Amino acid sequence: MYVRGFGGSFFSHPFWRTRFKLTSQTDVDILRNCAVPYIEIDEALGCGLIEHDEAPSPAIISPAAPPPPAPAVARRTAVRRVRTRPPEAPVSPEQARAERTVTRGKVVVQALFDSARLGQAVPVAEAMSLVAEMDDLFARGEHKLLDVIRMKTADEYTYLHSVAVCALMLKLARQLGMAESEARECGLAGLLHDVGKMRVPADVLHKRGALTDAEYLQVQAHAEEGFAMLSMVPDLPEAAMTVARLHHEKIDGTGYPLQLSGEAIPLVARMGAICDVYDALTSNRAYKQAWTPAKALAAMAGWDGHFDGPLLEAFAASVGIALPHAPVEPA
Structure with a gap:
């Protein structure tokens, strides 16, 4: 999965880069536990979300190899925003x-x-x-x-x-x-x-x-x-x-x-x-x-x-x- 960007502040996550490929479960666990509300992934540069009958965990790593490079236009349309945690209930x-x-x-x-x-x-x-x-x-x-x-x-x-x-x-x-x-x-x-x-x-x-x-x-x-x-x-x-x-x-x-x-x-x-x-x-x-x-x-x-x-x-x-x-x- 290729991470293209983070929601929230730069200080909300511990990664020193904002664009990189997730390659380990450790990085996934860090994402789940940090304070960013969502991440942006580029499905043209890495695997996308795995669809399940039930609500998926957004950061499960797929072993599938990334597809070959796509045209620039296709890459722009392949960007998706993924929540790292369930939305919090609104506060009165x-x-x-x-x-x-x-x-x-x-x-x-x-x-x-x-x-x-x-x-x-x-x-x-x-x-x-x-x-x-x-x-x-x-x-x-x-x-x-x-x-x-x-x-x-x-x-x-x-x-x-x-x-x-x-x-x-x-x-x-x-x-x-x-x-x-x-x-x-x-x-x-x-x-x-x-x-x-x-x-x-x-x-x-x-x-x-x-x-x-x-x-x-x-x-x-x-x-x-x-x-x-x-x-x-x-x-x-x-x-x-x-x-x-x-x-x-x-x-x-x-x-x-x-x-x-x-x-x-x-x-x-x-x-x-x-x-x-x-x-x-x-x-x-x-x-x-x-x-x-x-x-x-x-x-x-x-x-x-x-x-x-x-x-x-x-x-x-x-x-x-x-x-x-x-x-x-x-x-």
């Missing part, structure tokens, strides 16, 4: 907007965390712009954002977890009837809540096995580290520093770092605790599979002393899931 405009926002969110959070780790100025304006974009999607009644975020892989968790908590904070804030400015401050707090983890050693932060007592203390330190880092950022809303420091506090006073209890924990921190744990439970991690949203909320409702009960009810309503009335033990 809402899905496309959500995917663009999530992609941007990952880039923004990575820049935020890198700046914080290096002691540079945190790009708050860019972060607030992202929060506003997400809030606008929800305000228009578009809810694909959470679905797209939920598809994150274990490798993407570090950055997209912050995007997810931001989105969940926005949803919960709106459910509670907060004004736009206050809701967006909650979203920004969600985006920055784990920035202190940039000060935790990577081998500890990503360890798959059980943490030692000393390692657990290092992880816990991210709350105070995040608070200290954000305290140095000019004009940052107070909510961001509060959530960074207190999103691991528990209603019964057994959380950290200050062991606050009940309403001594600021509302925005109680919100952050719920959103943080919910996304962690519903995400794929290196050491566990994601739970369904319903299973995660059922478990959270059964953990007495962890969360503000009425606030958890409001959160469940914000994500469209009925909270069980009786406590349910996690599986």
Whole structure:
């Protein structure tokens, strides 16, 4: 089979030539797995497609020898465009907007965390712009954002977890009837809540096995580290520093770092605790599979002393899931 050209970008395939004869199954397999949407073949210079009763695989090599050279006119009419993979289902405009926002969110959070780790100025304006974009999607009644975020892989968790908590904070804030400015401050707090983890050693932060007592203390330190880092950022809303420091506090006073209890924990921190744990439970991690949203909320409702009960009810309503009335033990 003689390849005459590729669809898409030059960078979509690994071949250094654009016109050549396919002579091995290895090249066929490479074609099948690269990102080009189609190839152009010249049936006057090589064999064409093999016809089957069922839909053929477009890149099966025929052992038949190529026919003798044909006149130039015949060659031009022998060029055919062949798909290398089935066409993808069309994406709705809402899905496309959500995917663009999530992609941007990952880039923004990575820049935020890198700046914080290096002691540079945190790009708050860019972060607030992202929060506003997400809030606008929800305000228009578009809810694909959470679905797209939920598809994150274990490798993407570090950055997209912050995007997810931001989105969940926005949803919960709106459910509670907060004004736009206050809701967006909650979203920004969600985006920055784990920035202190940039000060935790990577081998500890990503360890798959059980943490030692000393390692657990290092992880816990991210709350105070995040608070200290954000305290140095000019004009940052107070909510961001509060959530960074207190999103691991528990209603019964057994959380950290200050062991606050009940309403001594600021509302925005109680919100952050719920959103943080919910996304962690519903995400794929290196050491566990994601739970369904319903299973995660059922478990959270059964953990007495962890969360503000009425606030958890409001959160469940914000994500469209009925909270069980009786406590349910996690599986």
